[in-house]
Amino acid sequence: MAVTKVATTALVGVEALKVEVEVHVSRGLPSFDIVGLPEGTVKEGRKRIRAAILCSNFDFPLKKITVNLAPADLKKGGARFDLPIALGILGASGQIPAAALQRRLFLGELALDGTLRPCPGDLATALLCEKMRIPSLYLPRGSLGHFSLIRGCDAVFSDNLLQVTAEITGDATDTACKEDRQAVAEISRRLLVDLKEIHGQQSAKRGLMIAAAGFHSVVMIGPPGAGKSMLARGLSGILPLMQRQEAIEAAVVKSVALSPCDTAGVFCRPFRAPHHSVTLAGFLGGKQGMVPGELALSHRGVLFMDEFPEFRRDVIESLREPMDAGNYHLSRAWGQVVYPSRFLLVGAMNPCPCGFYGERDSECRCSLSQIERYRNKLSAPILDRIDIQLQVSRVGYRELQQQKSSQSSAEIADMVEAAAAIQRQRFSQELYPFNSDIPAKDLPRFCSLQPTQHKLLLEAIEKFQLSLRSYHRILRVARTIADLEGEKIIATAHLLEALHYRLGLRRFAAR
Numbered sequence: 001m002a003v004t005k006v007a008t009t010a011l012v013g014v015e016a017l018k019v020e021v022e023v024h025v026s027r028g029l030p031s032f033d034i035v036g037l038p039e040g041t042v043k044e045g046r047k048r049i050r051a052a053i054l055c056s057n058f059d060f061p062l063k064k065i066t067v068n069l070a071p072a073d074l075k076k077g078g079a080r081f082d083l084p085i086a087l088g089i090l091g092a093s094g095q096i097p098a099a100a101l102q103r104r105l106f107l108g109e110l111a112l113d114g115t116l117r118p119c120p121g122d123l124a125t126a127l128l129c130e131k132m133r134i135p136s137l138y139l140p141r142g143s144l145g146h147f148s149l150i151r152g153c154d155a156v157f158s159d160n161l162l163q164v165t166a167e168i169t170g171d172a173t174d175t176a177c178k179e180d181r182q183a184v185a186e187i188s189r190r191l192l193v194d195l196k197e198i199h200g201q202q203s204a205k206r207g208l209m210i211a212a213a214g215f216h217s218v219v220m221i222g223p224p225g226a227g228k229s230m231l232a233r234g235l236s237g238i239l240p241l242m243q244r245q246e247a248i249e250a251a252v253v254k255s256v257a258l259s260p261c262d263t264a265g266v267f268c269r270p271f272r273a274p275h276h277s278v279t280l281a282g283f284l285g286g287k288q289g290m291v292p293g294e295l296a297l298s299h300r301g302v303l304f305m306d307e308f309p310e311f312r313r314d315v316i317e318s319l320r321e322p323m324d325a326g327n328y329h330l331s332r333a334w335g336q337v338v339y340p341s342r343f344l345l346v347g348a349m350n351p352c353p354c355g356f357y358g359e360r361d362s363e364c365r366c367s368l369s370q371i372e373r374y375r376n377k378l379s380a381p382i383l384d385r386i387d388i389q390l391q392v393s394r395v396g397y398r399e400l401q402q403q404k405s406s407q408s409s410a411e412i413a414d415m416v417e418a419a420a421a422i423q424r425q426r427f428s429q430e431l432y433p434f435n436s437d438i439p440a441k442d443l444p445r446f447c448s449l450q451p452t453q454h455k456l457l458l459e460a461i462e463k464f465q466l467s468l469r470s471y472h473r474i475l476r477v478a479r480t481i482a483d484l485e486g487e488k489i490i491a492t493a494h495l496l497e498a499l500h501y502r503l504g505l506r507r508f509a510a511r
């Protein structure tokens with residue numbers, strides 16, 4: 001009897017690799033073996049597959065069944081191979097035509113009654129299909145989402161094994177299970193908090209607008225109740241819309257983590273706000289297979305770290321690699337993966353453990369050594385990597401009375417979008433989209449200064465003992481401020497404003 005082949009994928013990090021399921025059914029004592037480096041969950045699948053085939057009114061062949069997962073040297077985990085193995089058995093035993101399995105790719109976990117359950121990495125798989133020119137991909141219904149991003153590959157969603165066989169053999173009359181692309185292609189911007197609803201805080205809002213426009217990391221420092229969390233959530237609503245490539249990158253990470261996908265928000269940037277008790281494993285990922293952590297899930301979006309110094313030291317220090325490289329490496333027993341991780345870091349912190357250091361109408365109860373210890377939790381290298389440092393104060397009663405009408409998130413978002421468009425045009429030949437991504441070697445080209453400006457900046461660097469990294473970061477922020485004003489050349493005012501944001505935490509820096 002011939003061997004039936006069914007295509008599917010295995011996951012390595014956030015990448016899907018093609019795996020071929022080869023099924024051979026022959027005479028002999030009834031047995032069911034899976035070879036090709038399967039892990040426990042794959043082997044357990046034998047029981048699910050047998051029950052699902054029987055419950056779908058097919059026969060489970062009482063013969064010698066051998067399943068090989070090729071390539072044999074790639075470790076395979078998860079229940080994702082259930083559906084392709086079941087289809088391979090049906091094909092090899094002549095219950096469905098083996099030809100129906102060609103030029104198609106299948107992915108799905110089976111329940112005992114044949115119902116399909118979604119598995120991680122559906123979008124990564126769709127991308128692979130697009131790349132390998134496999135025209136159709138069969139997935140469990142629960143995977144619906146993100147697929148409006150994919151061109152060149154049709155995703156077909158089914159509820160159970162029987163429906164898949166009906167689809168591929170042409171018995172299906174129900175076209176409703178084809179995804180309605182229009183329904184999920186809706187582009188929307190999620191407005192978590194409208195900045196207009198936050199009273200006062202004009203300078204903080206200005207800082208956040210600049211952070212959003214150039215994708216600059218930012219830290220806010222101020223007493224409890226100053227509205228730092230509200231401001232951070234408001235930032236989400238003014239970020240530039242994601243481009244298709246960015247949306248795909250973010251959605252792939254989400255689908256690998258099996259994070260619930262919201263279909264309307266494919267073009268919304270992620271907003272992650274891990275609690276300060278998060279462990280390093282939860283932050284980086286890699287537990288149970290290769291689930292991405294918070295750092296990867298915030299790719300192309302916002303990573304909000306409230307109570308910044310309260311995070312574990314190793315968690316804070318792990319920010320360094322992604323903040324420099326836009327990705328991070330994870331080595332585990334099963335090998336090494338690289339997760340994409342280009343996020344906009346928003347840190348929020350109190351000025352001291354009690355929160356009231358330096359406030360006008362409240363008294364700080366902390367000792368100097370307590371304050372020192374608190375501030376030292378943020379190392380100089382971490383603070384050095386933050387472009388914009390904002391002081392946020394509580395809004396007094398009088399300021400509330402004199403509240404001027406402030407701009408809405410939609411108005412600010414328009415200005416941000418205009419600045420983002422300028423950057424996209426400027427960097428059309430480069431691999432990066434934002435000013436904060438400009439590598440040091442390209443700075444003279446994109447952020448050139450007049451001799452007097454250069455001198456001024458050098459003097460400031462010397463006076464405030466700033467690092468070379470600070471120098472570069474000031475230039476990038478100044479570039480963004482100029483872009484927000486539609487200026488081609490960086491003016492001295494832009495440079496001074498950028499310098500001002502660099503010094504916001506100077507009283508704080510660990511020395």
Ligand SMILES: [Zn+2]
Nearest residue numbers: 352354364366
């Ligand atoms: Zn205090």
